[in-house]
Amino acid sequence: MRIAMIGTGYVGLVSGACFADFGHRVTCVDKDAQKIAALAQGDMPIYEPDLDRLVAENMSGGRLDFTTDHAGPVAAADAVFIAVGTPSRRGDGHADLTYVYAAAREIAASLAGFTVVVTKSTVPVGTGDEVERIIREARPDADVAVVSNPEFLREGAAIRDFKHPDRIVVGLTDERARKVMAEIYRPLYLNQAPIVYTSRRTAELIKYAANAFLATKITFINEIADLCEKVGADVQEIARGIGLDNRIGSKFLHAGPGFGGSCFPKDTVALIKTGQDFAAPLRIVETVAAVNDARKRAMARKVAAALGGNLRGKTIAVLGLTFKPNTDDLREAPSIPLIIALKDMGASVRAYDPAGMANARAEFPDIAFADGPYACAQGADALVIVTEWEQFRALDLERLKKAMKQPVLIDLRNVYRPDEMERLGFVYDSVGRSRLPE
DSSP: OEEEEEOOSHHHHHHHHHHHHTTOEEEEEOSOHHHHHHHHTTOOSSOOTTHHHHHHHHHHTTSEEEESOOHHHHHHOSEEEEOOOOOBOTTTOOBOOHHHHHHHHHHHHHOOSSEEEEEOSOOOTTHHHHHHHHHHHHOTTOOEEEEEOOOOOOTTSHHHHHHSOSOEEEEOSOHHHHHHHHHHTGGGGGGTOOEEEEOHHHHHHHHHHHHHHHHHHHHHHHHHHHHHHHHTOOHHHHHHHHHTSTTTOSTTOOOOSOOOSSSHHHHHHHHHHHHHHTTOOOHHHHHHHHHHHHHHHHHHHHHHHHTTTOOTTOEEEEEOOSSSSSOOOOTTOTHHHHHHHHHHTTOEEEEEOSSOHHHHHHHOTTSEEOSSHHHHHTTOSEEEEOSOOGGGTTOOHHHHHHHSSSOEEEETTOOSOHHHHHHTTOEEEOSSOOOOOO
């Protein structure tokens, strides 16, 4: 199949490379000429494990290329995927569909023969209807079917998620489009990945509902963690105890500083706004978003409490800046409100992240950066683990202790064991595992 992928951001680039690896002929299109030139040279605009190899192999095999010109690839395509950004709109939190609708207009101008136009971007319910209206208004003669095919990729594990999905959701009404989508995903039949065919609006809502539910699980266990600290219970044991119930499951029950990233924060807000627009308020999701926002800044108070309540003039080392490991993405990362709050309290901040330093320097031009975890800890009054990178899971704790001004470690990801840290002489605090006084 010939595929045109409109947009070379996270979703478009990963999807395009994986489709090419399936054997399809894929052209990725983007307006950013510098990005396209860099991709043509093998330079990735994002950090995603194994993506550079996948792109290089499929470019070498003639199955993947990049261009700023959409006309030729769209005209030749059996399917055109819209994979552009849908950020939160300023002022009201709705998903900004400017890029989606602009892509629809450009696609309409170049359609030739029967073509399936697939919305891969995360979009509110009803967006596919508007995309179809735009295309048919611009090209009444076009033979086109508009399909919703939301993505469910985790940053840091996106290639595996694409090739070994839990499910593939396809929203459509045209039987011809169903045959095209089945052919595109045919290489996954060996993995027995179920394809869920449904209506377009249902498919759009499945994506938001899934993210909101996962965000709810995270927020639920975080609030249980707060209760654990008050009563002397262990949130990790509670998570295991309830996670073994197959009606609940163990995933997304890891207490921490709150969820971030490119999806959960903006998608929960967009779903809330959709509910409000249709007079069907989603009170649980509204609470999830509010609790999560408050939690991120509250982590700074946890740091202050470990140092007696006063951070003025103190140096705080922060390990981990991205919202999760194996990505360079800082969007809505817990590190951002944490660092802002630490600075508001009068602290100096020094930070290190294995992959997110370039983005962090743009986000925080006025904090210090180190070239490794031990350099980050040097002379610090306290160290905070914010992102659970593997590099931070086996630190030389004796070396760390010697580097610090005082051995105070706040572990927001519960990487280490409290008894071990106490034995080594650290003042140690984590999430949901505080002990009551004997």
